[in-house]
Amino acid sequence: MKGKNFIALMIGFNLVGGIIAGLLVGYAFDVWIMEKLFNVRTYPFGLIFFFFIGVISGFRNALRDLKRLD
Incomplete structure (x- = not known):
């Protein structure tokens, strides 16, 4: 693949990757960090928060690539 297709x-990939990364980090934050280390149950608030962070970062990276497409 070359140029504009790539x-x-x-x-x-930026959109999907940002969302998946946000979900993974949010799940890890809720389950592994808060429940195992601090004994605090925060599920699903960390998952939701990092999901939105992932969506925002995915769109931000996609917009940056769209500017490069011109």
């Missing part, structure tokens, strides 16, 4: 594929 950048278009990267945009999709």
